[in-house]
Amino acid sequence: MTARRFKRGSPERAVAYVRVSTDAACASAPEQRQAIQAWASREGVEIASWHEDRGEDIGDRPGFAAALEALTLAGAGLLAVASDDRASIAGLSGPYRSAAGERGARP
Structure with missing residues (x-):
């Protein structure tokens, strides 16, 4: 079975990304997931x-x-991260932001 491919990302669908470093100051994976889910809801x-x-x-x-x-496979128009600091740690700037945009999404 192959995944359905969509032509353009829908603003009503998102792919969620969680980034956890070993730094105790960062939000835990469950905290980030909860924040993303609350936003999505x-x-x-x-x-x-x-x-x-x-x-x-x-x-x-x-x-x-x-x-x-x-993003491409799901037809998602959004790449969801829990916060701006997670976005920068995830590398959502420069080429990574461009890569998301090329797939029809905006972070």
Whole structure:
């Protein structure tokens, strides 16, 4: 069975991305998931899939790569992260922001 492909990302569907470092000051994965789910419920957005990365290594983000792929597969128009600090830690600037945009989404 293959996943259905959509042409353009829907603003009513999102792919959620959670990034947890080993820094105790950052929000835990469950806290980030709760924040994203609360936002999605409030805005009437369906979370099509969840992706997560753990650790400090900024070069190894298989969860983020999977989230980018999921944008296209799910027809999601949004890449959801819990907060601006998670977005910068996730690398949602420069080429990563462009990669999301090329897949029809906005972070």
